[in-house]
Amino acid sequence: MAAQLLRVVGVSKRFGGLSALDDVSLSVAQGEIYGLIGPNGAGKTTLFNCLTGLYSLSAGEIHLGGAAIHGHKPHQIVAAGFARTFQNIRLFANMTVLENVMVGRHARTRAGVLGAVLRCARTRGEERAIHDRSRELLDYVGLKHKGRGLACHLSYGDQRRLEIARALATDPQLLALDEPVAGMNPSERREMGALFLKLREGGVTLLLIEHDVKLVMGLCDRVAVLDYGRKIAEGTPENVRQDPAVIAAYLGSEAP
Amino acid sequence: MPTGLDFFRERPRLAFVLLAGLLLLLPFLVGGGLGNAWVRVLDFILLYVLLALGLNIVVGYAGLLDLGYIAFYALGAYLYAWLASPHFGLHLPFWMVLPLGAALAGLFGVLLGAPTLRLRGDYLAIVTLGFGEIIRIFMNNLNAPFNLTNGPQGMNLIDPVSVAGQSFSSPLRIGELVIPSTYLYYYLFLAMTLLVILVAMRLQDSRIGRAWAALREDEVAAAAMGINTRNVKLLAFAMGATFGGLAGGLFAAFQGFISPESFTLWESILVLCMIVLGGMGNIPGVILGAILLTAIPEALRYIGDLQRAVLGHVVVDPADLRMLLFGVALVAMMLFRPAGLLPSRQRKREFGAQDAVAEQEQADLYDARA
Numbered sequence: 001m002a003a004q005l006l007r008v009v010g011v012s013k014r015f016g017g018l019s020a021l022d023d024v025s026l027s028v029a030q031g032e033i034y035g036l037i038g039p040n041g042a043g044k045t046t047l048f049n050c051l052t053g054l055y056s057l058s059a060g061e062i063h064l065g066g067a068a069i070h071g072h073k074p075h076q077i078v079a080a081g082f083a084r085t086f087q088n089i090r091l092f093a094n095m096t097v098l099e100n101v102m103v104g105r106h107a108r109t110r111a112g113v114l115g116a117v118l119r120c121a122r123t124r125g126e127e128r129a130i131h132d133r134s135r136e137l138l139d140y141v142g143l144k145h146k147g148r149g150l151a152c153h154l155s156y157g158d159q160r161r162l163e164i165a166r167a168l169a170t171d172p173q174l175l176a177l178d179e180p181v182a183g184m185n186p187s188e189r190r191e192m193g194a195l196f197l198k199l200r201e202g203g204v205t206l207l208l209i210e211h212d213v214k215l216v217m218g219l220c221d222r223v224a225v226l227d228y229g230r231k232i233a234e235g236t237p238e239n240v241r242q243d244p245a246v247i248a249a250y251l252g253s254e255a256p
Numbered sequence: 257m258p259t260g261l262d263f264f265r266e267r268p269r270l271a272f273v274l275l276a277g278l279l280l281l282l283p284f285l286v287g288g289g290l291g292n293a294w295v296r297v298l299d300f301i302l303l304y305v306l307l308a309l310g311l312n313i314v315v316g317y318a319g320l321l322d323l324g325y326i327a328f329y330a331l332g333a334y335l336y337a338w339l340a341s342p343h344f345g346l347h348l349p350f351w352m353v354l355p356l357g358a359a360l361a362g363l364f365g366v367l368l369g370a371p372t373l374r375l376r377g378d379y380l381a382i383v384t385l386g387f388g389e390i391i392r393i394f395m396n397n398l399n400a401p402f403n404l405t406n407g408p409q410g411m412n413l414i415d416p417v418s419v420a421g422q423s424f425s426s427p428l429r430i431g432e433l434v435i436p437s438t439y440l441y442y443y444l445f446l447a448m449t450l451l452v453i454l455v456a457m458r459l460q461d462s463r464i465g466r467a468w469a470a471l472r473e474d475e476v477a478a479a480a481m482g483i484n485t486r487n488v489k490l491l492a493f494a495m496g497a498t499f500g501g502l503a504g505g506l507f508a509a510f511q512g513f514i515s516p517e518s519f520t521l522w523e524s525i526l527v528l529c530m531i532v533l534g535g536m537g538n539i540p541g542v543i544l545g546a547i548l549l550t551a552i553p554e555a556l557r558y559i560g561d562l563q564r565a566v567l568g569h570v571v572v573d574p575a576d577l578r579m580l581l582f583g584v585a586l587v588a589m590m591l592f593r594p595a596g597l598l599p600s601r602q603r604k605r606e607f608g609a610q611d612a613v614a615e616q617e618q619a620d621l622y623d624a625r626a
Contacts, residue, residue, distance in 0.1 A: 052480060078482035086480075092473035095466075103470045107482025109463055113491065116462030117455050123462075130463070170482050 332504025361501025410515025
């Protein structure tokens with residue numbers, strides 16, 4: 001088995017009296033596509049927010065590549081190589097498509113105020129590299145000719161692609177995608193599925209929240225199922241599909 | 257008119273030479289045509305351009321609404337007065353005092369920024385408003401037990417700027433040519449303004465500028481892109497405050513006298529209005545806003561004379577009328593040009609012809625990485 005990239009140990013998150021996550025543990029191996037499914041309100045997005053530092057944990061530990069990242073700030077977690085997208089797309093709407101991706105390079109570049117004002121050779125070189133890499137990434141996700149337009153003018157599907165390009169710009173080892181194909185038609189979904197496989201081949205490990213069970217079953221190496229903040233199943237898609245607890249969570253349990 | 261602008265757009269060198277010539281001759285043209293008082297107005301326009309460019313970094317770039325900006329102007333001015341006036345008997349040269357004032361203001365920018373990091377929008381505006389007032393009230397009351405600011409009387413006899421033995425408060429004589437004091441300050445302020453414009457432009461189009469824009473658009477997403485939102489915010493406060501402090505030092509040297517009355521909340525609001533009127537985030541827009549909101553009130557002073565000439569007595573006090581027109585202008589702007597007179601490039605792009613650009617892009621794009 002490949003090395004573990006992400007290790008989540010006993011993570012709990014309470015909002016006042018509400019327990020959104022209860023002792024969730026899971027681990028994602030290097031190079032796999034790991035699916036996270038579950039009914040609405042199961043705590044999938046809460047888990048993402050905990051993983052990426054937007055929420056502080058009530059209990060538990062998170063390790064990325066052997067180093068603890070729980071309690072770190074979001075920007076530190078990005079620097080450690082863990083990027084994400086958002087369920088309700090959060091692009092920089094009034095910046096251009098290209099600029100959105102260029103912002104993603106922030107974590108991997110260094111120019112400060114002095115560099116910006118003096119525009120020394122190093123800063124100019126860095127700017128050029130940011131520009132080139134960003135265009136490359138737009139091309140990679142299929143937004144080659146749309147760099148100049150505003151992000152808010154993109155179609156819905158393209159906005160999702162842009163979010164992925166922007167997250168990729170941070171050079172992540174692990175990319176967490178929160179419902180990346182929600183609201184897309186079947187052909188767009190297939191294209192996105194192909195993109196995920198391409199990403200994996202490029203060496204990025206994917207953590208995927210998705211409602212489209214067919215897509216998850218087709219793509220993911222392993223799947224975990226959350227229900228009411230608890231992990232109720234984990235395994236290969238085939239095994240999980242036949243798990244009685246999962247069936248009960250989705251369809252309700254059989255009458256006795 | 258678009259055709260006129262296109263003419264110059266195709267000839268950038270000619271436009272540059274003409275603009276440079278105009279800026280160099282402007283005090284002579286204005287002084288000759290309208291009198292020396294208007295050259296003084298010109299000086300104030302440049303000071304307000306400096307202030308507006310500084311506030312534009314905080315409000316326009318980073319999207320942090322700051323209603324106490326004038327406090328940094330006050331700090332720069334008071335530091336100049338402390339270090340270059342008979343008050344403490346210190347007379348340091350301006351090239352030493354101006355950077356110190358800018359640095360002090362920058363430091364206070366960080367001090368203001370630090371406790372307000374978690375605040376946004378209205379809440380941030382209220383806290384910064386309070387900060388601006390606190391500084392002014394301090395300056396108003398720090399004449400006892402130890403006389404630091406001379407209280408409401410203000411500080412007097414502040415050293416003028418002087419270069420190579422030539423004091424800017426007395427006219428420069430080159431042979432027959434006599435260049436009055438206000439003209440000299442005009443050139444000094446112009447140089448500073450050009451410097452600040454350069455800095456602001458370069459900051460906007462840089463890694464830091466993009467981080468500010470991202471912060472303005474969506475703070476959570478900015479953090480998720482690896483931006484340290486705390487540092488980037490503090491940096492915006494510090495940079496904006498630095499420009500304000502610089503302008504304050506220039507103001508103190510130019511006036512030779514400062515008092516807390518020059519640094520009221522009204523001044524903060526005025527500078528903010530310049531940005532909003534001109535076009536937030538867009539440097540030419542901000543400059544235009546500063547010019548209009550400084551020059552128009554001056555021009556409206558003549559309405560009193562006009563009334564006296566036509567009607568024999570003053571019916572409406574010009575000062576009241578100025579405020580009225582000011583309000584009407586802002587309301588009209590909100591209705592007809594909500595993005596400002598010269599909106600920022602993002603908004604312009606929405607309507608701009610993109611075809612030529614797209615073709616250019618296609619030509620130099622890269623092959624798929626696959």
